[in-house]
Amino acid sequence: MDTFLVLIALSIIVLLINTSLAKRDGNATRKCRPDISKLEKTIHGEHVELAKCCENNGRMVERILAKLDVLEKKSRQRNNDEERRSASTRGIDDRRHSNKKDHKKARVKCENRDFIWAQMNNTCIKGLNSTLLTSSSIAECKKSCDDQSSNCMSISHNAATEECHLQSKYSGVWQVISPCDLEGWDYAEKRVKPNWKWFDMPNTCIMHSNVKRFITLSWFSCKAACEYEESFECRSIEFDNKTKECHLQAKHSGNSPLSSPCYSRGWDYAERQFF
Structure with missing residues:
Protein backbone atom coordinates (compact mmCIF):
# COMPACT_ATOMS: atom_id res chain seq x y z
CA MET A 1 0.00 0.00 0.00
CA ASP A 2 2.76 2.33 0.93
CA THR A 3 4.59 1.52 -2.27
CA PHE A 4 1.44 2.19 -4.31
CA LEU A 5 1.02 5.60 -2.69
CA VAL A 6 4.65 6.48 -3.40
CA LEU A 7 4.24 5.59 -7.07
CA ILE A 8 1.09 7.72 -7.30
CA ALA A 9 2.93 10.64 -5.71
CA LEU A 10 5.86 10.28 -8.08
CA SER A 11 3.47 10.16 -11.05
CA ILE A 12 1.79 13.36 -9.89
CA ILE A 13 5.18 15.07 -9.46
CA VAL A 14 6.31 14.01 -12.96
CA LEU A 15 3.01 15.21 -14.42
CA LEU A 16 3.42 18.58 -12.73
CA ILE A 17 7.00 18.90 -13.96
CA ASN A 18 6.02 18.07 -17.57
CA THR A 19 3.13 20.54 -17.43
CA SER A 20 5.50 23.26 -16.20
CA LEU A 21 8.01 22.49 -18.92
CA ALA A 22 5.31 22.52 -21.60
CA LYS A 23 4.06 25.91 -20.43
CA ARG A 24 7.57 27.28 -20.43
CA ASP A 25 8.27 25.97 -23.92
CA GLY A 26 4.96 27.37 -25.15
CA ASN A 27 5.69 30.76 -23.67
CA ALA A 28 9.12 30.74 -25.29
CA THR A 29 7.61 29.80 -28.63
CA ARG A 30 4.95 32.49 -28.37
CA LYS A 31 7.59 35.01 -27.37
CA CYS A 32 9.71 34.15 -30.40
CA ARG A 33 6.87 34.23 -32.91
CA PRO A 34 6.58 38.05 -33.16
CA ASP A 35 10.29 38.20 -34.10
CA ILE A 36 10.16 35.57 -36.83
CA SER A 37 10.12 38.30 -39.53
CA LYS A 38 13.39 39.63 -38.12
CA LEU A 39 15.14 36.30 -38.23
CA GLU A 40 16.23 36.62 -41.83
CA LYS A 41 18.93 39.16 -42.73
CA THR A 42 21.37 39.73 -45.56
CA ILE A 43 25.04 40.30 -44.73
CA HIS A 44 27.64 40.75 -47.52
CA GLY A 45 25.08 39.48 -50.02
CA GLU A 46 24.56 36.17 -48.16
CA HIS A 47 21.08 35.32 -46.89
CA VAL A 48 21.14 34.20 -43.23
CA GLU A 49 18.19 32.21 -41.84
CA LEU A 50 17.74 32.26 -38.06
CA ALA A 51 14.30 30.64 -37.65
CA LYS A 52 15.87 27.60 -35.98
CA CYS A 53 17.63 29.72 -33.40
CA CYS A 54 14.49 30.59 -31.44
CA GLU A 55 15.16 29.16 -27.99
CA ASN A 56 15.86 30.11 -24.40
CA ASN A 57 12.78 32.36 -24.20
CA GLY A 58 13.92 34.36 -27.22
CA ARG A 59 17.07 35.66 -25.57
CA MET A 60 19.29 33.79 -28.02
CA VAL A 61 17.46 35.38 -30.94
CA GLU A 62 17.89 38.85 -29.48
CA ARG A 63 21.60 38.30 -28.98
CA ILE A 64 22.02 37.00 -32.53
CA LEU A 65 20.08 39.92 -34.01
CA ALA A 66 22.12 42.39 -31.97
CA LYS A 67 25.34 40.74 -33.09
CA LEU A 68 24.20 40.85 -36.72
CA ASP A 69 23.38 44.54 -36.39
CA VAL A 70 26.89 45.18 -35.08
CA LEU A 71 28.40 43.14 -37.91
CA GLU A 72 26.28 44.98 -40.46
CA LYS A 73 27.38 48.37 -39.10
CA LYS A 74 31.02 47.30 -39.15
CA SER A 75 30.60 45.99 -42.68
CA ARG A 76 28.99 49.25 -43.80
CA GLN A 77 31.77 51.27 -42.13
CA ARG A 78 34.43 49.06 -43.73
CA ASN A 79 32.84 49.51 -47.16
CA ASN A 80 32.72 53.28 -46.65
CA ASP A 81 36.38 53.32 -45.59
CA GLU A 82 37.35 51.27 -48.63
CA GLU A 83 35.42 53.60 -50.92
CA ARG A 84 37.12 56.64 -49.39
CA ARG A 85 40.55 55.01 -49.70
CA SER A 86 39.78 54.04 -53.27
CA ALA A 87 38.62 57.56 -54.10
CA SER A 88 41.68 58.99 -52.39
CA THR A 89 43.95 56.62 -54.30
CA ARG A 90 42.26 57.53 -57.57
CA GLY A 91 42.72 61.18 -56.71
CA ILE A 92 46.40 60.66 -55.96
CA ASP A 93 46.85 58.64 -59.14
CA ASP A 94 45.02 61.32 -61.12
CA ARG A 95 47.19 64.02 -59.59
CA ARG A 96 50.31 61.97 -60.23
CA HIS A 97 49.22 61.39 -63.80
CA SER A 98 48.43 65.07 -64.16
CA ASN A 99 51.76 66.01 -62.60
CA LYS A 100 53.56 63.63 -64.95
CA LYS A 101 51.84 65.28 -67.90
CA ASP A 102 52.65 68.72 -66.51
CA HIS A 103 56.28 67.72 -65.97
CA LYS A 104 56.38 66.29 -69.46
CA LYS A 105 54.96 69.52 -70.88
CA ALA A 106 57.44 71.56 -68.88
CA ARG A 107 60.27 69.26 -69.97
CA VAL A 108 59.25 69.53 -73.63
CA LYS A 109 58.91 73.29 -73.30
CA CYS A 110 62.39 73.53 -71.76
CA GLU A 111 63.87 71.23 -74.37
CA ASN A 112 62.25 73.23 -77.16
CA ARG A 113 63.57 76.52 -75.76
CA ASP A 114 67.02 76.11 -77.33
CA PHE A 115 67.74 79.83 -77.49
CA LYS A 193 71.83 78.67 -76.66
CA PRO A 194 75.61 78.40 -76.73
CA ASN A 195 78.03 75.95 -75.23
CA TRP A 196 80.64 78.64 -75.63
CA LYS A 197 81.28 82.24 -74.66
CA TRP A 198 83.02 85.20 -76.22
CA PHE A 199 86.51 86.08 -75.01
CA ASP A 200 87.53 89.63 -75.95
CA MET A 201 91.13 90.77 -76.53
CA PRO A 202 91.56 94.49 -77.34
CA ASN A 203 94.35 95.62 -79.69
CA THR A 204 94.80 92.07 -81.01
CA CYS A 205 94.36 90.35 -84.39
CA ILE A 206 95.25 87.26 -86.46
CA MET A 207 97.27 87.89 -89.62
CA HIS A 208 95.85 86.91 -93.02
CA SER A 209 92.98 84.76 -91.72
CA ASN A 210 89.93 86.70 -92.89
CA VAL A 211 87.24 84.56 -94.51
CA LYS A 212 84.65 87.34 -94.80
CA ARG A 213 85.01 91.12 -94.65
CA PHE A 214 82.19 93.68 -94.51
CA ILE A 215 81.07 96.91 -92.87
CA THR A 216 78.78 96.77 -89.86
CA LEU A 217 77.74 99.29 -87.26
CA SER A 218 78.96 97.81 -84.02
CA TRP A 219 81.15 95.30 -82.23
CA PHE A 220 77.99 93.44 -81.19
CA SER A 221 76.63 93.11 -84.73
CA CYS A 222 80.01 91.79 -85.88
CA LYS A 223 79.82 89.09 -83.20
CA ALA A 224 76.23 88.30 -84.15
CA ALA A 225 77.23 87.85 -87.78
CA CYS A 226 79.85 85.32 -86.67
CA GLU A 227 77.30 83.45 -84.55
CA TYR A 228 74.84 83.13 -87.44
CA GLU A 229 77.37 82.39 -90.15
CA GLU A 230 76.38 79.21 -92.01
CA SER A 231 78.88 78.88 -94.86
CA PHE A 232 81.74 78.00 -92.48
CA GLU A 233 82.38 77.61 -88.76
CA CYS A 234 83.18 81.11 -87.56
CA ARG A 235 85.43 81.01 -84.49
CA SER A 236 86.72 84.57 -84.21
CA ILE A 237 86.24 88.17 -85.34
CA GLU A 238 88.24 91.33 -85.79
CA PHE A 239 86.57 94.73 -85.63
CA ASP A 240 87.82 98.25 -86.28
CA ASN A 241 85.59 100.65 -84.39
CA LYS A 242 86.77 103.61 -86.48
CA THR A 243 86.14 102.16 -89.95
CA LYS A 244 83.36 99.74 -88.75
CA GLU A 245 85.06 96.94 -90.70
CA CYS A 246 84.28 93.41 -89.47
CA HIS A 247 86.33 90.30 -90.23
CA LEU A 248 84.95 86.77 -89.76
CA GLN A 249 87.52 84.00 -89.33
CA ALA A 250 87.76 80.24 -88.92
CA LYS A 251 91.12 80.59 -87.15
CA HIS A 252 91.47 81.24 -83.43
CA SER A 253 94.20 81.26 -80.78
CA GLY A 254 94.06 77.47 -80.54
CA ASN A 255 95.18 76.85 -84.13
CA SER A 256 96.86 80.09 -85.20
CA PRO A 257 99.28 82.57 -83.59
CA LEU A 258 97.86 85.90 -82.49
CA SER A 259 99.36 89.31 -83.15
CA SER A 260 99.10 91.24 -79.87
CA PRO A 261 99.45 94.12 -79.93
CA CYS A 262 98.08 93.96 -83.44
CA TYR A 263 100.55 94.91 -86.18
CA SER A 264 97.81 97.24 -87.53
CA ARG A 265 96.40 99.87 -85.20
CA GLY A 266 92.70 100.04 -84.27
CA TRP A 267 91.78 96.37 -84.37
CA ASP A 268 90.10 94.45 -81.56
CA TYR A 269 89.78 90.69 -81.49
CA ALA A 270 87.27 88.22 -79.96
CA GLU A 271 86.98 84.46 -80.20
CA ARG A 272 84.41 81.85 -79.24
CA GLN A 273 85.72 79.61 -76.48
CA PHE A 274 83.82 76.34 -76.16
CA PHE A 275 83.28 74.56 -72.84
Whole structure:
Protein backbone atom coordinates (compact mmCIF):
# COMPACT_ATOMS: atom_id res chain seq x y z
CA MET A 1 0.00 0.00 0.00
CA ASP A 2 2.76 2.33 0.93
CA THR A 3 4.59 1.52 -2.27
CA PHE A 4 1.44 2.19 -4.31
CA LEU A 5 1.02 5.60 -2.69
CA VAL A 6 4.65 6.48 -3.40
CA LEU A 7 4.24 5.59 -7.07
CA ILE A 8 1.09 7.72 -7.30
CA ALA A 9 2.93 10.64 -5.71
CA LEU A 10 5.86 10.28 -8.08
CA SER A 11 3.47 10.16 -11.05
CA ILE A 12 1.79 13.36 -9.89
CA ILE A 13 5.18 15.07 -9.46
CA VAL A 14 6.31 14.01 -12.96
CA LEU A 15 3.01 15.21 -14.42
CA LEU A 16 3.42 18.58 -12.73
CA ILE A 17 7.00 18.90 -13.96
CA ASN A 18 6.02 18.07 -17.57
CA THR A 19 3.13 20.54 -17.43
CA SER A 20 5.50 23.26 -16.20
CA LEU A 21 8.01 22.49 -18.92
CA ALA A 22 5.31 22.52 -21.60
CA LYS A 23 4.06 25.91 -20.43
CA ARG A 24 7.57 27.28 -20.43
CA ASP A 25 8.27 25.97 -23.92
CA GLY A 26 4.96 27.37 -25.15
CA ASN A 27 5.69 30.76 -23.67
CA ALA A 28 9.12 30.74 -25.29
CA THR A 29 7.61 29.80 -28.63
CA ARG A 30 4.95 32.49 -28.37
CA LYS A 31 7.59 35.01 -27.37
CA CYS A 32 9.71 34.15 -30.40
CA ARG A 33 6.87 34.23 -32.91
CA PRO A 34 6.58 38.05 -33.16
CA ASP A 35 10.29 38.20 -34.10
CA ILE A 36 10.16 35.57 -36.83
CA SER A 37 10.12 38.30 -39.53
CA LYS A 38 13.39 39.63 -38.12
CA LEU A 39 15.14 36.30 -38.23
CA GLU A 40 16.23 36.62 -41.83
CA LYS A 41 18.93 39.16 -42.73
CA THR A 42 21.37 39.73 -45.56
CA ILE A 43 25.04 40.30 -44.73
CA HIS A 44 27.64 40.75 -47.52
CA GLY A 45 25.08 39.48 -50.02
CA GLU A 46 24.56 36.17 -48.16
CA HIS A 47 21.08 35.32 -46.89
CA VAL A 48 21.14 34.20 -43.23
CA GLU A 49 18.19 32.21 -41.84
CA LEU A 50 17.74 32.26 -38.06
CA ALA A 51 14.30 30.64 -37.65
CA LYS A 52 15.87 27.60 -35.98
CA CYS A 53 17.63 29.72 -33.40
CA CYS A 54 14.49 30.59 -31.44
CA GLU A 55 15.16 29.16 -27.99
CA ASN A 56 15.86 30.11 -24.40
CA ASN A 57 12.78 32.36 -24.20
CA GLY A 58 13.92 34.36 -27.22
CA ARG A 59 17.07 35.66 -25.57
CA MET A 60 19.29 33.79 -28.02
CA VAL A 61 17.46 35.38 -30.94
CA GLU A 62 17.89 38.85 -29.48
CA ARG A 63 21.60 38.30 -28.98
CA ILE A 64 22.02 37.00 -32.53
CA LEU A 65 20.08 39.92 -34.01
CA ALA A 66 22.12 42.39 -31.97
CA LYS A 67 25.34 40.74 -33.09
CA LEU A 68 24.20 40.85 -36.72
CA ASP A 69 23.38 44.54 -36.39
CA VAL A 70 26.89 45.18 -35.08
CA LEU A 71 28.40 43.14 -37.91
CA GLU A 72 26.28 44.98 -40.46
CA LYS A 73 27.38 48.37 -39.10
CA LYS A 74 31.02 47.30 -39.15
CA SER A 75 30.60 45.99 -42.68
CA ARG A 76 28.99 49.25 -43.80
CA GLN A 77 31.77 51.27 -42.13
CA ARG A 78 34.43 49.06 -43.73
CA ASN A 79 32.84 49.51 -47.16
CA ASN A 80 32.72 53.28 -46.65
CA ASP A 81 36.38 53.32 -45.59
CA GLU A 82 37.35 51.27 -48.63
CA GLU A 83 35.42 53.60 -50.92
CA ARG A 84 37.12 56.64 -49.39
CA ARG A 85 40.55 55.01 -49.70
CA SER A 86 39.78 54.04 -53.27
CA ALA A 87 38.62 57.56 -54.10
CA SER A 88 41.68 58.99 -52.39
CA THR A 89 43.95 56.62 -54.30
CA ARG A 90 42.26 57.53 -57.57
CA GLY A 91 42.72 61.18 -56.71
CA ILE A 92 46.40 60.66 -55.96
CA ASP A 93 46.85 58.64 -59.14
CA ASP A 94 45.02 61.32 -61.12
CA ARG A 95 47.19 64.02 -59.59
CA ARG A 96 50.31 61.97 -60.23
CA HIS A 97 49.22 61.39 -63.80
CA SER A 98 48.43 65.07 -64.16
CA ASN A 99 51.76 66.01 -62.60
CA LYS A 100 53.56 63.63 -64.95
CA LYS A 101 51.84 65.28 -67.90
CA ASP A 102 52.65 68.72 -66.51
CA HIS A 103 56.28 67.72 -65.97
CA LYS A 104 56.38 66.29 -69.46
CA LYS A 105 54.96 69.52 -70.88
CA ALA A 106 57.44 71.56 -68.88
CA ARG A 107 60.27 69.26 -69.97
CA VAL A 108 59.25 69.53 -73.63
CA LYS A 109 58.91 73.29 -73.30
CA CYS A 110 62.39 73.53 -71.76
CA GLU A 111 63.87 71.23 -74.37
CA ASN A 112 62.25 73.23 -77.16
CA ARG A 113 63.57 76.52 -75.76
CA ASP A 114 67.02 76.11 -77.33
CA PHE A 115 67.74 79.83 -77.49
CA ILE A 116 68.66 82.74 -75.24
CA TRP A 117 67.80 86.42 -75.50
CA ALA A 118 70.64 88.79 -76.41
CA GLN A 119 69.73 92.40 -75.61
CA MET A 120 71.27 95.51 -77.18
CA ASN A 121 70.27 98.87 -75.74
CA ASN A 122 69.86 101.93 -77.97
CA THR A 123 69.72 99.63 -81.00
CA CYS A 124 67.03 98.90 -83.59
CA ILE A 125 66.22 97.33 -86.95
CA LYS A 126 64.26 99.58 -89.28
CA GLY A 127 61.36 98.69 -91.52
CA LEU A 128 60.87 95.11 -90.29
CA ASN A 129 58.14 95.47 -87.68
CA SER A 130 55.65 92.72 -88.55
CA THR A 131 53.54 92.97 -85.37
CA LEU A 132 52.93 95.98 -83.12
CA LEU A 133 51.83 95.43 -79.51
CA THR A 134 51.65 97.40 -76.28
CA SER A 135 54.04 96.16 -73.58
CA SER A 136 55.01 97.91 -70.38
CA SER A 137 58.46 96.30 -70.29
CA ILE A 138 60.96 94.70 -72.61
CA ALA A 139 60.55 91.44 -70.66
CA GLU A 140 56.84 91.43 -71.48
CA CYS A 141 57.67 92.17 -75.12
CA LYS A 142 60.06 89.18 -75.18
CA LYS A 143 57.36 86.95 -73.72
CA SER A 144 54.96 88.04 -76.48
CA CYS A 145 57.59 86.98 -79.00
CA ASP A 146 58.00 83.63 -77.20
CA ASP A 147 54.24 83.07 -77.35
CA GLN A 148 54.21 83.72 -81.09
CA SER A 149 55.23 81.17 -83.69
CA SER A 150 58.87 80.43 -84.40
CA ASN A 151 58.77 83.23 -86.99
CA CYS A 152 59.41 85.80 -84.26
CA MET A 153 63.18 86.11 -83.94
CA SER A 154 63.67 89.60 -82.50
CA ILE A 155 61.91 92.50 -80.80
CA SER A 156 62.24 96.26 -80.57
CA HIS A 157 60.83 97.98 -77.49
CA ASN A 158 60.34 101.60 -76.47
CA ALA A 159 59.90 102.01 -72.71
CA ALA A 160 58.51 105.56 -73.01
CA THR A 161 55.76 104.77 -75.53
CA GLU A 162 55.39 101.09 -74.44
CA GLU A 163 55.57 100.01 -78.10
CA CYS A 164 56.63 96.44 -78.80
CA HIS A 165 57.59 95.34 -82.31
CA LEU A 166 57.83 91.63 -83.11
CA GLN A 167 60.14 90.85 -86.04
CA SER A 168 61.19 87.89 -88.14
CA LYS A 169 64.63 89.34 -88.96
CA TYR A 170 67.68 89.52 -86.70
CA SER A 171 71.24 90.84 -86.83
CA GLY A 172 72.57 87.73 -88.52
CA VAL A 173 70.54 88.35 -91.68
CA TRP A 174 69.70 92.06 -91.47
CA GLN A 175 71.56 95.20 -90.59
CA VAL A 176 70.94 96.52 -87.09
CA ILE A 177 71.42 100.20 -86.31
CA SER A 178 73.42 101.00 -83.18
CA PRO A 179 73.12 103.60 -81.83
CA CYS A 180 69.55 103.75 -83.09
CA ASP A 181 68.72 107.05 -84.80
CA LEU A 182 65.32 107.01 -83.05
CA GLU A 183 65.27 107.84 -79.36
CA GLY A 184 64.28 105.32 -76.68
CA TRP A 185 64.50 102.05 -78.62
CA ASP A 186 66.11 98.87 -77.31
CA TYR A 187 66.59 95.70 -79.32
CA ALA A 188 66.76 92.00 -78.38
CA GLU A 189 67.05 88.88 -80.48
CA LYS A 190 66.91 85.13 -80.03
CA ARG A 191 70.23 83.38 -80.28
CA VAL A 192 71.11 79.72 -80.22
CA LYS A 193 71.83 78.67 -76.66
CA PRO A 194 75.61 78.40 -76.73
CA ASN A 195 78.03 75.95 -75.23
CA TRP A 196 80.64 78.64 -75.63
CA LYS A 197 81.28 82.24 -74.66
CA TRP A 198 83.02 85.20 -76.22
CA PHE A 199 86.51 86.08 -75.01
CA ASP A 200 87.53 89.63 -75.95
CA MET A 201 91.13 90.77 -76.53
CA PRO A 202 91.56 94.49 -77.34
CA ASN A 203 94.35 95.62 -79.69
CA THR A 204 94.80 92.07 -81.01
CA CYS A 205 94.36 90.35 -84.39
CA ILE A 206 95.25 87.26 -86.46
CA MET A 207 97.27 87.89 -89.62
CA HIS A 208 95.85 86.91 -93.02
CA SER A 209 92.98 84.76 -91.72
CA ASN A 210 89.93 86.70 -92.89
CA VAL A 211 87.24 84.56 -94.51
CA LYS A 212 84.65 87.34 -94.80
CA ARG A 213 85.01 91.12 -94.65
CA PHE A 214 82.19 93.68 -94.51
CA ILE A 215 81.07 96.91 -92.87
CA THR A 216 78.78 96.77 -89.86
CA LEU A 217 77.74 99.29 -87.26
CA SER A 218 78.96 97.81 -84.02
CA TRP A 219 81.15 95.30 -82.23
CA PHE A 220 77.99 93.44 -81.19
CA SER A 221 76.63 93.11 -84.73
CA CYS A 222 80.01 91.79 -85.88
CA LYS A 223 79.82 89.09 -83.20
CA ALA A 224 76.23 88.30 -84.15
CA ALA A 225 77.23 87.85 -87.78
CA CYS A 226 79.85 85.32 -86.67
CA GLU A 227 77.30 83.45 -84.55
CA TYR A 228 74.84 83.13 -87.44
CA GLU A 229 77.37 82.39 -90.15
CA GLU A 230 76.38 79.21 -92.01
CA SER A 231 78.88 78.88 -94.86
CA PHE A 232 81.74 78.00 -92.48
CA GLU A 233 82.38 77.61 -88.76
CA CYS A 234 83.18 81.11 -87.56
CA ARG A 235 85.43 81.01 -84.49
CA SER A 236 86.72 84.57 -84.21
CA ILE A 237 86.24 88.17 -85.34
CA GLU A 238 88.24 91.33 -85.79
CA PHE A 239 86.57 94.73 -85.63
CA ASP A 240 87.82 98.25 -86.28
CA ASN A 241 85.59 100.65 -84.39
CA LYS A 242 86.77 103.61 -86.48
CA THR A 243 86.14 102.16 -89.95
CA LYS A 244 83.36 99.74 -88.75
CA GLU A 245 85.06 96.94 -90.70
CA CYS A 246 84.28 93.41 -89.47
CA HIS A 247 86.33 90.30 -90.23
CA LEU A 248 84.95 86.77 -89.76
CA GLN A 249 87.52 84.00 -89.33
CA ALA A 250 87.76 80.24 -88.92
CA LYS A 251 91.12 80.59 -87.15
CA HIS A 252 91.47 81.24 -83.43
CA SER A 253 94.20 81.26 -80.78
CA GLY A 254 94.06 77.47 -80.54
CA ASN A 255 95.18 76.85 -84.13
CA SER A 256 96.86 80.09 -85.20
CA PRO A 257 99.28 82.57 -83.59
CA LEU A 258 97.86 85.90 -82.49
CA SER A 259 99.36 89.31 -83.15
CA SER A 260 99.10 91.24 -79.87
CA PRO A 261 99.45 94.12 -79.93
CA CYS A 262 98.08 93.96 -83.44
CA TYR A 263 100.55 94.91 -86.18
CA SER A 264 97.81 97.24 -87.53
CA ARG A 265 96.40 99.87 -85.20
CA GLY A 266 92.70 100.04 -84.27
CA TRP A 267 91.78 96.37 -84.37
CA ASP A 268 90.10 94.45 -81.56
CA TYR A 269 89.78 90.69 -81.49
CA ALA A 270 87.27 88.22 -79.96
CA GLU A 271 86.98 84.46 -80.20
CA ARG A 272 84.41 81.85 -79.24
CA GLN A 273 85.72 79.61 -76.48
CA PHE A 274 83.82 76.34 -76.16
CA PHE A 275 83.28 74.56 -72.84
